[in-house]
Amino acid sequence: MNMQNNPLKIYLIAGEPSGDLLGSRLMKALKKKTGKNVCFYGLGGETMENAGLKSLFDVSELAIMGLAEVIPSIPRVLRRIKETVADIERIRPDAVITIDSWSFSARIHKALRKKKLGIPQIHYVAPQVWAWKKKRARTMYKYIDLLLTLLPQEPKYFTPYKLETEFVGHPVIESEVSQGDGKAFRKKYHIAENQKIISLLPGSRHNEVEKLLPVFLDAARELYEKDNKICFAISTVRTVANKVKSMVNQTHLPIVVAESEQDRYNAFNASSAAIAASGTVALELAICNVPHIIAYKVSPLTALILKHFMHIQFVNLSNILLGREIIPEILQERCVCGNLRAYTESLLEKGELFERQMDGFKKVREILGQGIQTPSENAADIILKKVCNKNG
Numbered sequence: 236m237n238m239q240n241n242p243l244k245i246y247l248i249a250g251e252p253s254g255d256l257l258g259s260r261l262m263k264a265l266k267k268k269t270g271k272n273v274c275f276y277g278l279g280g281e282t283m284e285n286a287g288l289k290s291l292f293d294v295s296e297l298a299i300m301g302l303a304e305v306i307p308s309i310p311r312v313l314r315r316i317k318e319t320v321a322d323i324e325r326i327r328p329d330a331v332i333t334i335d336s337w338s339f340s341a342r343i344h345k346a347l348r349k350k351k352l353g354i355p356q357i358h359y360v361a362p363q364v365w366a367w368k369k370k371r372a373r374t375m376y377k378y379i380d381l382l383l384t385l386l387p388q389e390p391k392y393f394t395p396y397k398l399e400t401e402f403v404g405h406p407v408i409e410s411e412v413s414q415g416d417g418k419a420f421r422k423k424y425h426i427a428e429n430q431k432i433i434s435l436l437p438g439s440r441h442n443e444v445e446k447l448l449p450v451f452l453d454a455a456r457e458l459y460e461k462d463n464k465i466c467f468a469i470s471t472v473r474t475v476a477n478k479v480k481s482m483v484n485q486t487h488l489p490i491v492v493a494e495s496e497q498d499r500y501n502a503f504n505a506s507s508a509a510i511a512a513s514g515t516v517a518l519e520l521a522i523c524n525v526p527h528i529i530a531y532k533v534s535p536l537t538a539l540i541l542k543h544f545m546h547i548q549f550v551n552l553s554n555i556l557l558g559r560e561i562i563p564e565i566l567q568e569r570c571v572c573g574n575l576r577a578y579t580e581s582l583l584e585k586g587e588l589f590e591r592q593m594d595g596f597k598k599v600r601e602i603l604g605q606g607i608q609t610p611s612e613n614a615a616d617i618i619l620k621k622v623c624n625k626n627g
Contacts, residue, residue, distance in 0.1 A: 267615070467489065521596045553595060561594075
């Protein structure tokens, strides 16, 4: 699709690393579909900046999770929302697209609606209303014009409530995660072929790293004490890299801290198992057949609220998509060193749990689907159609 007139102006808002990666891929797809006749504005992280976005401010300060963690940051977040809305008013883009982080994105959309600017407002990645806050699906149409979902079962939760909703596919399919080069990773970091590598993935938010990485490192220490041929790889992102390195330096364990996307994919390819925070990374591991467990814990207050509102049997997306547990979920008070070590040892032994995961990963890939186009290209087509319809 080629725009004949002035360049299309797209305002993108991605407040967290997962959204940043989605945003960069969407930018690439929009460039392709418009013959590069598009300009980008908004908020994004390192990957979006590398794709050509100059972020309004450093989004790392928005990478917070959980009620108890969010409350102290409210004044700063509200100030940033006000800044962002003012910037949108100044630029008058052809569309505003928020990516993930609905709690932050919703406030942007509500503020924009009050301004009555007539700009199409789009949200990419549905909030998990099938897990909790189902009432949210009834009100989202008031604040956005279009919702793009990653999972095939999601549109049915929103379309009955007058919200145009389209399934575009999950971006993990188009990532290069399954094309990692394990040998290159071993060569770069001087890891022998007879050493097993275990990936540790403690999340991309500061509070996730603070809560999870100490437990992951304790489990790593016990695994290493039983088998000193094991070494570890931590794939992290810029926002928390210094914190991760500081914590790792105190352990004196054989741990590689990898920051680049290529190193991350190469590490996955080289790994015999992984211990991961709950989130998109678990789908990445499933896509490239890395046996893994997920672990997570939040503050007691947040946990109490989640327990009251959540309506799902599982938190891991592979388990949710399959309707059965193939990935052990080590949550809250169960998220302790002994459990992480025991499940990881079970995976390394390649027994029943390992086989269950290998079979399940194949089915997960089938459900997420490999279409003719990438999910990002699907999203770009739908966004451009919306913008063209709006512009007449």
